[in-house]
Amino acid sequence: MKSSSIFRESSEKTERWMVTNKGRLSPFLLSSLCITLFFTGFFVYHQNPLISDQNFLTLQPQIGKGHWVPDKRGSLYTNSSCSTLPDSKNCIKHGRLDRDFLFWRWKPDGCDLPRFNPKAFLGMVRGKKMSFIGDSVARNHMESLLCLLSMEETPKDIYKDGEDRNRIWYFPNHDFTLSTSWTKFLVEESERVDGNKTGTGLFDIDISKMDEGWYKGLPNTDIAIVSAAHWFFRPIFIHRGDETLGCIYCNVPNMTQLSPDQGFKLVYASVFKHINECENCKKDLVTVMRTISPAHFENGAWDTGGSCRRTSPFGVNQIDLQSTEMKIRTSQIEQLEVVTKQDHHKGKKKFGVLDVTRVMLMRPDGHPNSHWGNKWMKGYNDCVHWCLPGPIDTWSEFLMAILRQLR
Secondary structure, rough: OOOOHHHHHHHHHHHHHHHHHHHHHOOHHHHHHHHHHHHHHHHHEEOOOOOOOOOOOOEOOOOOEEEEEEEOOOOOOOOOOOOOOOOHHHOOOOOOOOOOOEEEEEEEEOOOOOOOOOOHHHHHOOOEEEEEEEEEHHEEEEEHHHHHHOOOOOOEEEEEHHHHHHEEEEEEOOOOOEEEOOOOOEEEEEEEEOOOOOEEEEEEEEEEEEHHHHOOOOOHHEEEEEEOHHHEEEEEEEEEEEEEEEEEEOOOOOOOOEEEHHHHHHHHHHHHHHOOOOOOOOOOOOEEOOOOOOOEOOOOHHHHHHOOOOOOOHHHHHHHOOOHHHHHHHHHHHHHHHHHOOOOOOOEEEEEEOHHHHHHHOOOOOOOEOOOOOOOOOOOEEEEOOOOOOOOHHHHHHHHHHHHOOO
């Protein structure tokens, strides 16, 4: 990833100044500098006045470098104080006995990340519509944010579809709408069926067409949090219109075999292009792309007895920075850069990166495991989603830092 030398030198000087003067900084100044570093790392926008030779600015995320530190304060809410907390994420209700996983906070190297402030957040999004677009982990993030915000104002549940996949909540005092739009792959998809019309688990996706389930609602959206990941780890034929580009996890003769990160590149490149060129969308639409959230199955996969029984975070030296998740994260960010650097776009759409992959690789202790109360899948452990409250609450601190820079 490249940036102009002027901006890069400025960023490096700021970091050096922080290191040499850290002992003399007040907590307020440290927090302010952390927001600045977060901004330079996560916010991608066009026509930066500091940079004349490119339309968009993209720098490597800074705030994702750090470690988890003990925190006696814990979350703003508990599993009993949040009235909207979904049963499947209420790990304590379903028998989780340890509590240590609740008392850790992300500490970026060189600065302090401000704690989530629900009152300030609601003030920033007053009159806006925010949509979480993606799979069930996107829903998990929305549920976490909903609990955090409910400590300031109780939201109204105004819509739920028949499958409880798409939800809309409304905060009347702030005229703020928070919703989820569920989608497997972000693009148009269909599952192949056998002679009995039973799903085979093999999918066809067309990257030239967006999933209308979310795309049709984009013109009414002010802030879109885009993510999708976990459905890609299965046999998928990837098409662009009538052209078949290849397949993930399927050994078919004379077929190009694609890795998951290659599949992500194709899908996310098309998604960002469609958002960037959406003529009916609001000119100041903000799109925040969340990077892949890692699973932590050990001693097996989700359907072969895998579990996640750890009760404390990993250190930096315990995670694999060359893992599949890290490769996918890189491909997601690269495709966003490609689209945002295009010269032909003259609108005011803004793009940001909510980079959680490395941060969450260190939290194998944050999943429900067996404590998710599912009646239909007894014996299966959940090492994909996150307990509420839990480490996923940190994502909203990251999100707040991004939105704060847009004011």
